[in-house]
């Protein structure tokens with residue numbers, strides 16, 4: 001009988017709550033209004049001939065590299081950051097190796113690492129969800145071959161300072177250190193240039209969030225040239241599809257569009273922080289396009305009540321240390337207004353009082 005590898009049999013199934021997502025989708029940290037209109041115009045010009053050809057990644061890869069201030073050899077376009085994570089795990093992890101992650105965090109690190117048969121070492125964030133630098137340093141062993149850190153982190157929105165991250169990279173020269181900057185545009189802190197003087201550091205970026213192209217599946221992985229040569233050996237030459245490749249140059253040129261969207265998200269973030277602050281609701285101050293808030297024991301009623309009023313939010317209660325916490329994505333100004341009005345209505349309707357929340 002055909003059997004999947006043991007590592008795969010041991011993986012838990014991961015089912016993000018897709019399905020009926022009608023309403024305002026503040027549950028997956030997507031852009032709520034979509035990409036630059038230039039992207040759609042270019043996609044509408046795709047021809048049957050374009051679709052019949054295998055996609056040519058390199059010219060667009062060079063454009064993306066230039067936009068990041070990198071050389072083409074330092075950058076690989078990927079099928080979203082999800083694929084970048086997968087490729088790093090395939091390139092560096094052997095079955096007995098260790099992959100260090102700080103939980104709660106983005107689910108794909110654990111899935112891709114565990115799928116190789118490596119042992120996943122989960123370091124819990126501090127109680128206030130801040131980054132446990134000392135604990136991460138202490139978790140590094142000679143078997144550590146991958147350390148994945150989302151910065152800002154999902155679902156908490158917290159960031160780690162550059163000094164701490166480089167301390168980790170220096171402490172584990174035998175490990176690939178992935179700094180996942182999927183939410184970079186919303187915070188502005190990057191360690192991209194550190195790939196030039198740290199032989200084990202990789203930085204990932206995505207076009208799924210600020211750029212509004214999650215459906216096209218495209219991201220970029222940057223790393224030291226010698227290491228990227230290894231990673232490229234694992235990647236399919238056709239990993240990024242033609243629609244994503246024609247869309248990217250348009251998206252990159254319309255910087256204005258992304259900037260104005262990011263501005264709206266950042267202003268909305270201040271408003272949502274203030275809202276939680278004034279209600280006495282515990283929340284995690286965020287540097288990303290979402291805020292994690294402690295709704296408390298009524299979270300199971302809160303999420304469906306929001307949905308009933310047309311807004312999807314994400315219950316993170318099953319994440320480590322997150323019982324009662326709900327993550328809410330920020331979008332355009334109009335969407336934040338709708339969110340705030342609905343949030344007030346639902347909390348009042350359910351009589352979720354601030355003191356019951358903490």
Ligand SMILES: Cc1ncc(COP(=O)(O)O)c(C=O)c1O
Nearest residue numbers: 080081082106150154182206208
């Ligand atoms: C930290 C982090 N990295 C990566 C991703 C996935 O990015 P992509 O759509 O480029 O695969 C997400 C999506 O939620 C994320 O939160």
